[in-house]
Amino acid sequence: MIDAIDKEILRTLQADGRKSATALAAEVGLTVAPCHRRLKDLEASGVISGYRAIIDPAAVGLGFEALVFVTLARVDRPTIEDFEAMVVANLHITSAQRLFGDPDYILKVMAKDLSDYQQCFDNELTMLPGVQRVSSTLVMKNLKPGAGLPL
Incomplete structure (x- = not known):
């Protein structure tokens, strides 16, 4: 189940997919370990299906x-x-x-x-x-x- 913190992680990554786990954690109000765990869970479940460069x-x-x-x-x-x-x-x-x-x-x-x-x-x-x-x-x-x- 995606909660408010997961949605904030997703919103943040949509704006900047290269944000470090440390910066991401600080932005969403978590410490690095739980943020990293949530990020890996979102990737493993397919909610985050990949990362890519946006090219002009x-x-x-x-x-x-x-x-x-x-x-x-x-x-x-x-x-x-x-x-x-x-x-x-x-x-x-x-x-x-x-x-x-x-x-x-x-x-x-x-x-x-x-x-x-x-x-x-x-x-x-x-x-x-x-x-x-x-x-x-x-x-x-x-x-x-x-x-x-x-x-």
Whole structure:
């Protein structure tokens, strides 16, 4: 069971996943040993599923972002499994959600520039298994990238 202290640990780590156990303990009002034990329990139970670096896309040459809406021709199990496997394997697609209603999926696609995105759209996205329709909109400004959960 996650209590108020665990939630405070999670809120703190969402803001700074590199915070030391000593600093984390001080911030949440614990000594190091119980804080470390709680942290290990949260990791072991899968509440904390991993840690990662947050990279500025423009700093690595990926300043072009599009939201892509995909409608499948069929929504049978083999089509969905094939489509989802190809989406997971595609490096341009950095986020994907299956939706209720139309469209069936929304994908976040990162590219170098418009030309790179056009190549991805024509040669990768429209070629995904079972695709009936693909449309996209370009992201003008990302106001809240990687926001944490509301704990």
